[in-house]
Amino acid sequence: DAGVTQSPTHLIKTRGQQVTLRCSPKSGHDTVSWYQQALGQGPQFIFQYYEEEERQRGNFPDRFSGHQFPNYSSELNVNALLLGDSALYLCASSPYGGTNEKLFFGSGTQLSVL
Amino acid sequence: AQRVTQPEKLLSVFKGAPVELKCNYSYSGSPELFWYVQYSRQRLQLLLRHISRESIKGFTADLNKGETSFHLKKPFAQEEDSAMYYCALSIFQGAQKLVFGQGTRLTINP
Structure with a gap:
C-alpha cells in the first residue's frame, strides 16, 4: 500500500493562473481532506470530501474548490492564483466517513506562485 | 473560537536531557488532542493521541483541562527525536477536522 499519494510534488505558477492538485487516498479510505501549510505555520484545514461531496470548508475563499471521484481520489483547484497561495498543500485520507484517529x-504538493 | 498555541518555535536540548514541548488549546467543547511529528524529508504522521493514554517512542502527553494544556514529554531525549512537532485539536463542524498549532522544531544535540 503506497499510502496517500499526491501529484505533482512541486509546481510553479504565475499570478492569475489556475492550478489543479491531485490526491489518491490510502487503500480502504473513503474520505479526503485538504490542508494548506504556509511557510513556518501549521497546516490549515481547507475542506473535506466524502461521497463525492464537500462536507465542510475552512476559512478559504471560493477560489479554492475541489472534487472527489467515485474511486475516492480527489482534486484541489485554485483559481486566480495570488502570491499568498504559495504553500505546501497536504492531502489526508481517513476511513469510515472521516475520523481523525486514522x-x-x-507528502504534499509545494506550490510556488510568482 | 478554537485555537492551538505552541509557544516555542525552536527548542534545543542535549541528548539524554528531558524534553517538554508545550501546547495550549482553546475550545469550548470536550477536547480531543493529538501530537503529530514530521521527521526530515518524511510526511506528517501521528505520534500519539490523548484518548489512548499511550507512550510512543518514549513520549507521553497528559491532557490538563484545568490549564487547557497537552504538553509532550520525554524523560531522556535521543538524537533521532529531532523533528518538527505539531499539536492538533480535533473538532467537529459538519465534519471532523484538525486545528494545528504552529509547530515546534526540536533539535537534539549530541
Whole structure:
C-alpha cells in the first residue's frame, strides 16, 4: 500500500493562473481532506470530501474548490492564483466517513506562485 | 473560537536531557488532542493521541483541562527525536477536522 499519494510534488505558477492538485487516498479510505501549510505555520484545514461531496470548508475563499471521484481520489483547484497561495498543500485520507484517529497524510504538493 | 498555541518555535536540548514541548488549546467543547511529528524529508504522521493514554517512542502527553494544556514529554531525549512537532485539536463542524498549532522544531544535540 503506497499510502496517500499526491501529484505533482512541486509546481510553479504565475499570478492569475489556475492550478489543479491531485490526491489518491490510502487503500480502504473513503474520505479526503485538504490542508494548506504556509511557510513556518501549521497546516490549515481547507475542506473535506466524502461521497463525492464537500462536507465542510475552512476559512478559504471560493477560489479554492475541489472534487472527489467515485474511486475516492480527489482534486484541489485554485483559481486566480495570488502570491499568498504559495504553500505546501497536504492531502489526508481517513476511513469510515472521516475520523481523525486514522488520518494519514500525503507528502504534499509545494506550490510556488510568482 | 478554537485555537492551538505552541509557544516555542525552536527548542534545543542535549541528548539524554528531558524534553517538554508545550501546547495550549482553546475550545469550548470536550477536547480531543493529538501530537503529530514530521521527521526530515518524511510526511506528517501521528505520534500519539490523548484518548489512548499511550507512550510512543518514549513520549507521553497528559491532557490538563484545568490549564487547557497537552504538553509532550520525554524523560531522556535521543538524537533521532529531532523533528518538527505539531499539536492538533480535533473538532467537529459538519465534519471532523484538525486545528494545528504552529509547530515546534526540536533539535537534539549530541
